[in-house]
Amino acid sequence: xxxxxxxxxxxxxxxxxxxxxxxxxxxxxxxxxxxxxxxxxxxxxxxxxxxxxxxxxxxxxxxxxxxxxxxxxxxxxxxxxxxxxxxxxxxxxxxxxxxxxxxxxxxxxxxxxxxxxxxxxxxxxxxxxxxxxxxxxxxxxxxxxxxxxxxxxxxxxxxxxxxxxxxxxxxxxxxxxxxxxxxxxxxxxxxxxxxxxxxxxxxxxxxxxxxxxxxxxxxxxxxxxxxxxxxxxxxxxxxxxxxxxxxxxxxxxxxxxxxxxxxxxxxxxxxxxxxxxxxxxxxxxxxxxxxxxxxxxxxxxxxxxxxxxxxxxxxxxxxxxxxxxxxxxxxxxxxxxxxxxxxxxxxxxxxxx
Ligand SMILES: Nc1ncnc2c1ncn2[C@@H]1O[C@H](COP(=O)(O)OP(=O)(O)OP(=O)(O)O)[C@@H](O)[C@H]1O
Ligand SMILES: [Mg+2]
Numbered sequence: 001x002x003x004x005x006x007x008x009x010x011x012x013x014x015x016x017x018x019x020x021x022x023x024x025x026x027x028x029x030x031x032x033x034x035x036x037x038x039x040x041x042x043x044x045x046x047x048x049x050x051x052x053x054x055x056x057x058x059x060x061x062x063x064x065x066x067x068x069x070x071x072x073x074x075x076x077x078x079x080x081x082x083x084x085x086x087x088x089x090x091x092x093x094x095x096x097x098x099x100x101x102x103x104x105x106x107x108x109x110x111x112x113x114x115x116x117x118x119x120x121x122x123x124x125x126x127x128x129x130x131x132x133x134x135x136x137x138x139x140x141x142x143x144x145x146x147x148x149x150x151x152x153x154x155x156x157x158x159x160x161x162x163x164x165x166x167x168x169x170x171x172x173x174x175x176x177x178x179x180x181x182x183x184x185x186x187x188x189x190x191x192x193x194x195x196x197x198x199x200x201x202x203x204x205x206x207x208x209x210x211x212x213x214x215x216x217x218x219x220x221x222x223x224x225x226x227x228x229x230x231x232x233x234x235x236x237x238x239x240x241x242x243x244x245x246x247x248x249x250x251x252x253x254x255x256x257x258x259x260x261x262x263x264x265x266x267x268x269x270x271x272x273x274x275x276x277x278x279x280x281x282x283x284x285x286x287x288x289x290x291x292x293x294x295x296x297x298x299x300x301x302x303x304x305x306x307x308x309x310x311x312x313x314x315x316x317x318x319x320x321x322x323x324x325x326x327x328x329x330x331x332x333x334x335x336x337x338x339x340x341x342x343x344x345x346x347x348x349x350x351x352x353x
Contacts (some may be wrong), residue, residue: 002220010221013267016057016150018065019244021217023209025059032063032202036146036176037070043170043202047152048180050206051324051337053241054271055178057150059206061195063178068145074098074138075146078267080153083160085127088147091135096317098143105137135173144174152181154188166197184279207323208238208337220249228256235261237339241272246339265340273344276325285349287316291326292345297333 012019035043048056068071076091078084093099107130138145147165152158168175181189190198214234219226227233232250237244247262253260281286290305291297303313317334320326325341326334 009251009261011251012243013245013248015053015241015271016061017210018058019108019223021242021244021247022058023213023217023243024180025055025062025209028059028204028206029062029066032091032178033066036067036144039171041176044175045165045177045179045197045201046204047186047198047326048178048204048206049183049186049341052182052276053207053239055209055240056206058240059204060150060178060180062092063146064146064262072142073146073158075148076146077150078161080149080151080155080161082157082160084149084157085131085164088161089106089127089131089134092131092145098134098138099330100138101143102134105133105140106324111169114134128167131164132168132171132173135168135171135175139174144176144179146176149177149179151185152179152189154192158189159192160194162189162192162195162198166195169197182279183324187322199261206240209236209240211236211238214238216245218250220234221247222250222256224250224256231322232256235339237337242339246323262271265343267338269344270339273338273341277344277348285319287313287320287348288345290324291336292336292342293348297330297332297335302334 008229010021012021012321016125017051020064023059035041035046038328048059050056064075064077068075073091074095076088079088093102106126135145149158149161165175165177169177179340186198186203189195189262190201190288192198194298195281211230211233214236215226218224218232219229222229224232232246236246245267246260247261249264249267254264276283287302287306294306299313301319303310306313317328318328327337328334
């Protein structure tokens with residue numbers, strides 16, 4: 001705990017909640033809100049992807065917060081670990097205003113066991129029919145529903161929910177979906193034959209945070225001049241989690257010194273890199289290791305270490321870029337997107353199997 005003489009650290013080591021020190025992703029947030037708010041909307045789905053710690057949950061939370069404040073919007077959070085369709089129905093009906101609407105629309109939901117019964121109405125026999133009727137009555141009442149799903153998984157709950165969503169959206173019902181997931185999960189899900197709309201759904205791939213904005217933030221909160229603030233910001237490579245972790249330890253140590261960097265590195269490794277590494281295949285690790293050994297990121301040299309020709313190497317390059325581990329913007333080169341990741345890889349390659 002902080003004593004009364006020391007102010008609370010402005011940076012956070014926590015995942016999944018809105019941080020106090022926040023670097024806005026204005027263009028990506030505006031894209032989501034602008035598109036969903038348009039009348040008629042030209043998209044009803046957005047999928048946010050990015051590596052662990054890139055800020056998916058934070059962006060989702062920021063967008064959900066925006067819509068909660070908009071008149072006529074209802075935001076419902078669903079988890080792919082539960083029966084999503086059941087949960088959607090029960091969350092909609094547990095809202096007193098909405099359940100009044102459904103009653104007056106004479107939707108008999110008694111089979112849900114949610115205590116809504118109407119005499120004389122034949123009960124709807126499937127949840128899908130019930131939800132269709134509910135959304136029709138929401139539409140009549142100018143209400144819109146944003147459903148958020150953080151960490152979509154390719155499981156039965158998710159597939160059933162996605163196919164229901166597809167049916168509702170096709171009928172021009174006011175339902176919107178904002179979903180996050182790791183590249184692998186989204187890739188698997190969108191390749192399900194029945195879920196082609198996800199394949200076409202626009203993806204927001206989280207790019208690095210602005211280094212200059214981060215530097216200005218560091219300068220404001222930390223005992224650093226502009227040059228050191230910029231140096232610290234550059235060290236994070238724009239990785240969201242690293243922005244908090246470096247800020248946190250430099251604040252704690254009251255200096256941008258070796259101790260602070262070591263503590264930050266250790267924290268990043270234990271709380272992000274271990275997980276990222278454990279999710280890589282053996283072959284991806286081999287390629288990652290070769291990249292870590294390379295001094296300049298030149299693909300030609302990396303390939304010769306791996307004894308791969310360009311045809312063999314390209315699929316690995318593509319996949320590691322999609323996962324958000326490397327950046328391939330410079331032709332002929334690849335670079336890690338995560339700060340000090342090469343150190344982690346060099347130290348850990350070969351230990352886990
Ligand atoms: N725009 C931002 N500005 C400042 N810090 C951010 C921003 N986005 C995320 N962070 C910080 O980065 C860390 C990770 O963010 P978040 O939990 O959103 O990542 P994630 O992509 O959901 O990761 P995971 O895949 O593991 O769930 C958190 O500490 C959060 O405070
Ligand atoms: Mg998350």
